[in-house]
Amino acid sequence: MDLQHYRDLLARFGEKRVLVVGDIYLDENVFGVVTGVSLEAPIPIFEVQEKKHNPGAAGNAACNVAALGAKTYMVGVVGDDTNAGVVRHEFAIRNVDTSGIVVNPAVATNTYGKLRAGGFNIPTQEILRTDTPTPVFVSGATEDKVIANIRAYAPKVDAIVVGDQVSSTCTERVLAEIVACAKKHKLLTVGDSRKRAGAFKGFDIVVPNDREAGIAVGIDVVDKETLRAAGKALLKIVKNALITCGPDGITIFAENGEITEVPISPCEVLDVTGAGDTVTAAVALTVLAGGSLHDAAVIGNAAAGVAVGRRGVVTVTRQEVDRALAGAGGPVKLKSIEELVRVVAGLKADGKKIVWTNGCFDILHAGHITYLLNAARHGDVLVVGLNSDESVRENKGPNRPVVREQDRALILSALECVSYLTIFGDKTTTKILEQLRPDVYAKGGDYTLDTIVQEERRVVESYGGKIAIIPAVEGKSTSAIIQKIATDK
Numbered sequence: 333m334d335l336q337h338y339r340d341l342l343a344r345f346g347e348k349r350v351l352v353v354g355d356i357y358l359d360e361n362v363f364g365v366v367t368g369v370s371l372e373a374p375i376p377i378f379e380v381q382e383k384k385h386n387p388g389a390a391g392n393a394a395c396n397v398a399a400l401g402a403k404t405y406m407v408g409v410v411g412d413d414t415n416a417g418v419v420r421h422e423f424a425i426r427n428v429d430t431s432g433i434v435v436n437p438a439v440a441t442n443t444y445g446k447l448r449a450g451g452f453n454i455p456t457q458e459i460l461r462t463d464t465p466t467p468v469f470v471s472g473a474t475e476d477k478v479i480a481n482i483r484a485y486a487p488k489v490d491a492i493v494v495g496d497q498v499s500s501t502c503t504e505r506v507l508a509e510i511v512a513c514a515k516k517h518k519l520l521t522v523g524d525s526r527k528r529a530g531a532f533k534g535f536d537i538v539v540p541n542d543r544e545a546g547i548a549v550g551i552d553v554v555d556k557e558t559l560r561a562a563g564k565a566l567l568k569i570v571k572n573a574l575i576t577c578g579p580d581g582i583t584i585f586a587e588n589g590e591i592t593e594v595p596i597s598p599c600e601v602l603d604v605t606g607a608g609d610t611v612t613a614a615v616a617l618t619v620l621a622g623g624s625l626h627d628a629a630v631i632g633n634a635a636a637g638v639a640v641g642r643r644g645v646v647t648v649t650r651q652e653v654d655r656a657l658a659g660a661g662g663p664v665k666l667k668s669i670e671e672l673v674r675v676v677a678g679l680k681a682d683g684k685k686i687v688w689t690n691g692c693f694d695i696l697h698a699g700h701i702t703y704l705l706n707a708a709r710h711g712d713v714l715v716v717g718l719n720s721d722e723s724v725r726e727n728k729g730p731n732r733p734v735v736r737e738q739d740r741a742l743i744l745s746a747l748e749c750v751s752y753l754t755i756f757g758d759k760t761t762t763k764i765l766e767q768l769r770p771d772v773y774a775k776g777g778d779y780t781l782d783t784i785v786q787e788e789r790r791v792v793e794s795y796g797g798k799i800a801i802i803p804a805v806e807g808k809s810t811s812a813i814i815q816k817i818a819t820d821k
Contacts, residue, residue, distance in 0.1 A: 338631060338657050342650050344621035346401035351485045353478075353510060354390025354495035354502055355467070356408035356433070357442045358419040359645045361385075363456065366449050378447060378459070382682055385422050386645040388444060390495025392606045393524070395426045396613035396635075397493065399647035402620075405489065407432040407481045408501050409470055415441040426647060432481040436474045440464040442498065467500035479509045486513035493616050494532070495609060496525035507531060522616040523570075524608055533569050537619065539612045539632075540566075541576045559583060560591060574629055576611055576636070582629040594629035597637060597656075606645040610635045614653065631657070638664050658738075665745040666753045669764060672715065675752060676768050679713055687800075688770035690717030690761050692724045692810070694733040696743050699808025706802045707774035708749040716750050717764060720757040734814070765791045773797060777804035 363382040370377050387395055390408055398404040406428050410416040412435050419441060423430045443464045450456030470478060478501060486492070492510050496502040502525070511534040514521045522539065523532040529540040530548035542562070546553035549565035559575065563585035566573040573585040581596035614635040618628040634656040638648045655666060667675060676686055689707045693700055693716075708714040718741055724733040733740070737755055744750050756764060765773065765788055773792045775784050779801060792799055 335658055338627070339654060341618055341621045341623045341627060341631065342401075342654055345617045345650055348402040348491070348617060348620045349405075349489040350397045350402045350491050350493055350616065350620075351405045351407060351432075351482070351489040352390055352394035352397060352428075352493045352495065353407045353482060353506070354393070355442065355497045355500050356391040356406070356410055356419060357388035357444055357497065358391075358415050358422075359386045359388040360415075360418075360443060360445045362445065362447045364447070364449055366459070376449075376459075378449060385418055387419055387422050387426070387428075388606065388645050389442075389497035389609070390493075390501070391419065391423065391428075392645050392647075393493055393495045393609040393613050394428045395423070395647045396610045397617065398427045399649050400613055400617055400635075400653070401650045402617055403429075405429045405432055405485050407434070407478060407485065409434045409436050409439070409474060409478065411435070411439045411441040412437040413441055415443050432485055434474055434477040434481065436470070439467065442467055442500070467498050469499060469503045470501055470506075471503070475503055475505060478506055482506070482509055482513060486517050486519065489519065491520035491522065491616050491620050493612060494521070494523035494525075494535075495612065496523070496528055496531075498526070499528060502528070502531070504531070507533075511535070520616065520620055522612060522619075524612045529566065529573075530569055535570045537572045537574060537615060537625075537628075538566060538570045539574050539576065539608070539615050541578070541608055545573065545575045563591065572625060574611075574615055574625065574632065576608060576632075581633050582611075584625050584629055586625055592626060592629075594626060594633060596633040607636050607639040610639040610646075610648050614648075665750060666741045666755070669754055669756070669767060672752060672754050673767050676713075676715070676770070684713050685711035685772070686768070686770040687711035687714045687772040687774055688717065688761075688765065688768060689714070689774040689802075690719070690756070690764075691776070692719045692728065692733060693740055693744060694724060694728075694735055695810045695813055696740075697808055697810065697813060699805040701747070702805050702808075703776060703802050704747060705749050707800070710772045710774060710798075710800050713751045714749055715752045715754070715768065715770065716744060717761055718744065718753055718755045720755050723757045723759070726759075734810070760785045760788055762787050762791055769795050769797065771797055772800050774800045774802050776802055 361384045364380045366376045367379045368377045394406045420430050445462035447460040448456045449459045521535045522537045523535050524539045527547050529538045542553045545562045551562045553559050553562050571587045575583045582594045584592040611632040614632045615628040618631045634653050635648045638652045687710045721737045
């Protein structure tokens with residue numbers, strides 16, 4: 333892999349301007365606990381502890397385009413209600429221009445609501461799902477306004493990305509206008525649809541998943557043969573098709589008839605919700621940046637790997653894609669200090685207790701695992717600082733580490749108890765502690781409050797944080813493992 337080539341493409345994302353058109357949904361996740369049974373009816377009492385909102389459908393594609401660095405405009409339809417204000421706010425904090433959104437007072441803002449309950453030692457699970465009425469195609473004045481806004485923004489952008497989830501915004505007239513504007517202004521057109529990819533006649537690229545591709549052309553996709561049949565059928569409608577196939581990556585069906593399979597690196601899958609929107613955004617920007625369809629599939633796969641490693645509808649940043657391309661498997665949990673500051677701030681705002689610890693974690697063994705499990709019990713989120721290769725050599729000698737930093741990060745990221753990782757090279761973590769201000773700073777049992785770095789102690793205690801000394805496991809160490817290997821020879 334020519335990593336520099338992909339980094340050059342990613343760097344050019346910030347120069348692009350994209351108009352996203354399609355269905356807007358508000359995804360609302362409400363977290364809480366069931367505290368008892370109501371006196372008024374035989375129903376559970378759900379105590380709300382947290383609410384999270386994200387734009388969904390084409391809205392999620394727009395947020396991903398913006399997170400990847402491009403100037404982003406959104407054209408879609410919302411109601412004249414409270415949730416319209418919520419979704420506009422969520423767009424705003426994700427740097428998506430909403431001035432092209434049309435208000436239709438006759439409908440409710442499309443909303444998916446999920447109530448998730450859990451508790452102490454009880455996994456969170458969905459207990460109720462709420463939906464607004466099934467949308468219908470826009471028409472009349474609303475459809476006219478959508479088309480007018482597309483015409484107004486087309487001269488200002490480099491591409492139009494379409495997200496059709498519930499067959500509401502993307503009427504035949506709207507799609508025809510997109511193709512006409514693209515032809516007039518020489519714009520790239522990229523589309524994704526849950527059921528209607530076959531309606532995107534004249535588009536440059538469609539990015540359905542294998543099932544959606546089959547639905548679009550009336551083929552039941554069950555294997556590679558039927559996938560190829562569906563892809564070839566789509567090429568009679570659109571110029572190119574990049575079909576996502578879950579763990580099998582992306583299959584490219586190119587305008588010249590070539591079919592190419594681009595595999596995805598193995599990754600942890602927690603939730604595939606919205607991953608297709610992420611891929612669509614990455615594909616559009618890669619091609620805009622001058623990349624080939626193969627480049628778009630590689631970057632799309634990397635972005636998807638990041639998206640499915642987190643729960644719910646998420647946006648993927650350019651930096652996260654860069655790391656996914658660079659690392660062996662690109663551990664999603666690995667963050668820069670700058671990213672961690674933002675992540676930790678958000679977690680604290682949600683009432684989460686943050687635990688920080690750090691170390692070399694070279695040749696991961698039972699002592700490490702026991703330590704990390706015990707450290708994680710001191711809070712809700714465990715953040716691990718991993719010594720860089722250079723700092724390990726300074727501390728442990730020229731023959732260490734045995735395992736390089738990217739591989740150590742990948743191994744640690746596979747542990748459920750580890751929420752986030754960062755690699756650092758300083759002799760102490762004083763600066764990191766000042767920036768993250770964790771609630772708990774965990775140290776190994778070979779330390780005491782008086783033998784840890786006192787500057788670190790002063791920082792933690794200055795803002796009211798706690799220091800937890802975690803007992804070590806006797807006889808378990810990397811040095812002992814290395815010594816045993818040397819002795820056994």
